[in-house]
Amino acid sequence: LICSSAACCKYMLIILCAVLVEVDKRAQMFIIIIIIRTFRVFSSVRIVLVESIPEGLEFNSSTTHPSIFQAWLNLMAEARSSLDIASFYWTLTNKDTETHEPTAYQGETVLKELAELSGKLSVRIAVNKPQMSSQKNDLKLLNDSGADIRVVNMKELTSGVLHTKFWVVDKKHIYIGSANMDWRSLTQVKELGAVIYNCSCLAADLGKIFEAYWFLGESQSIPSPWPATFSTLYNKDTPLQLPLNNTRSNVYLSSSPPSFCAAGRTPDLQSVLSVMDDAESFIYIAVMNYLPTMEFSHPKRYWADIDTQLRRVAYEKRIKVRLLISCWASTQPVMFPFLKSLASVYDPESKLDIQVRLFVVPANPRQKKIPYARVNHNKYMVTDKVAYIGTSNWSGDYFVNTAGSALVVNQTDSQSLEPTVQSQLKAVFDRDWSSAYSTPLTQHSDLKDFC
Ligand SMILES: *[C@@H]1O[C@H](CO)[C@@H](O)[C@H](O)[C@H]1NC(C)=O
Numbered sequence: 001l002i003c004s005s006a007a008c009c010k011y012m013l014i015i016l017c018a019v020l021v022e023v024d025k026r027a028q029m030f031i032i033i034i035i036i037r038t039f040r041v042f043s044s045v046r047i048v049l050v051e052s053i054p055e056g057l058e059f060n061s062s063t064t065h066p067s068i069f070q071a072w073l074n075l076m077a078e079a080r081s082s083l084d085i086a087s088f089y090w091t092l093t094n095k096d097t098e099t100h101e102p103t104a105y106q107g108e109t110v111l112k113e114l115a116e117l118s119g120k121l122s123v124r125i126a127v128n129k130p131q132m133s134s135q136k137n138d139l140k141l142l143n144d145s146g147a148d149i150r151v152v153n154m155k156e157l158t159s160g161v162l163h164t165k166f167w168v169v170d171k172k173h174i175y176i177g178s179a180n181m182d183w184r185s186l187t188q189v190k191e192l193g194a195v196i197y198n199c200s201c202l203a204a205d206l207g208k209i210f211e212a213y214w215f216l217g218e219s220q221s222i223p224s225p226w227p228a229t230f231s232t233l234y235n236k237d238t239p240l241q242l243p244l245n246n247t248r249s250n251v252y253l254s255s256s257p258p259s260f261c262a263a264g265r266t267p268d269l270q271s272v273l274s275v276m277d278d279a280e281s282f283i284y285i286a287v288m289n290y291l292p293t294m295e296f297s298h299p300k301r302y303w304a305d306i307d308t309q310l311r312r313v314a315y316e317k318r319i320k321v322r323l324l325i326s327c328w329a330s331t332q333p334v335m336f337p338f339l340k341s342l343a344s345v346y347d348p349e350s351k352l353d354i355q356v357r358l359f360v361v362p363a364n365p366r367q368k369k370i371p372y373a374r375v376n377h378n379k380y381m382v383t384d385k386v387a388y389i390g391t392s393n394w395s396g397d398y399f400v401n402t403a404g405s406a407l408v409v410n411q412t413d414s415q416s417l418e419p420t421v422q423s424q425l426k427a428v429f430d431r432d433w434s435s436a437y438s439t440p441l442t443q444h445s446d447l448k449d450f451c
Pocket residue numbers: 040041044046078197198
């Protein structure tokens with residue numbers, strides 16, 4: 001019953017009401033209790049956007065969301081039987097980064113709590129094959145504390161990496177977003193994710209993606225086709241219908257690479273393209289990297305599926321496109337000519353409106369010393385219709401051979417007065433776009449002036 005769709009639930013209620021008239025008192029009570037329980041289960045499903053705002057960043061805006069640190073603590077406090085984590089790498093302590101940063105405290109707290117939980121309930125971790133020995137410390141601690149860890153050798157499997165970042169708690173609550181299991185992701189890097197509480201159906205579906213990684217960690221080869229237990233009913237054409245915060249919603253999870261998608265699963269690229277196709281007035285994108293190439297392939301490969309779609313909808317449907325891209329010490333210079341090319345598709349007279357801005361997280365001398373920090377690592381898109389919250393950088397590799405996943409929330413049918421996820425995500429985008437940390441990219445912009 002819990003996993004049936006909301007629409008189906010409505011019909012069941014009508015049938016139950018019809019039956020009620022016909023049956024005796026005790027049966028009536030029983031049926032009423034079932035109806036109330038079903039209602040309670042649905043009305044307790046909550047979705048909360050969560051963010052990491054790097055130390056020192058300040059916005060002139062009332063748009064704020066609970067921290068990812070707080071969300072992870074809440075999820076650990078809720079956990080009664082199981083916690084499954086899909087992860088790229090683990091560096092939750094100062095030891096891993098060879099720093100002495102007080103702001104590593106949050107990450108260190110998360111690791112300590114996870115180690116405690118590992119002795120009490122089932123904690124499973126799927127992780128990309130560690131590339132550096134410094135990335136093994138946390139995993140060793142968790143392993144010694146009783147967690148089950150499987151290393152997924154993506155390099156061998158697809159020549160990509162396991163880049164996914166999500167949690168499934170008690171097969172009931174989920175977290176998905178851009179934050180890595182890295183102390184910097186809590187206090188020194190800008191991140192965005194979503195937590196959904198009390199949602200067994202979606203947790204079961206994300207659980208299937210986790211089970212695929214878990215399976216690959218053992219088998220080290222990709223089944224084709226995937227066994228039926230990995231397949232799903234929920235995708236872009238037949239999303240899961242349920243109320244989130246009592247608001248009618250259509251939701252599904254997409255996954256990459258395509259070879260990891262069992263029957264029914266929408267590949268992440270199809271999800272991105274269809275969300276763009278569905279937009280009627282605007283598409284706002286906030287991602288760290290944007291490249292119409294397979295950035296890690298040799299020989300070089302051009303890959304313009306997303307780029308072409310943006311130009312197409314901007315031209316054919318007069319969609320207003322905004323890209324908020326990150327600029328930091330590790331940004332590849334080759335990104336800029338491609339972004340300038342996109343930004344050149346701008347001409348009010350022809351109703352062409354693509355604009356690009358660069359987001360820079362400033363750093364003081366102390367913060368500058370922290371390796372791989374002080375960057376906007378968000379990976380989401382919001383249109384006039386839906387919210388898309390992902391875990392991938394936007395270049396070909398992440399959709400073709402790297403493992404990632406995304407949550408798509410569609411509340412266009414909602415008649416509720418509560419804010420939608422789409423409106424909350426748009427407010428986050430507007431806040432960042434119009435902040436002092438973002439600068440328009442023009443044809444004359446010189447990378448050296450920014451980052
Ligand atoms: C989940 O639902 C139960 C009632 O069904 C409620 O007591 C609990 O607070 C909810 N949990 C969260 C985290 O919202």
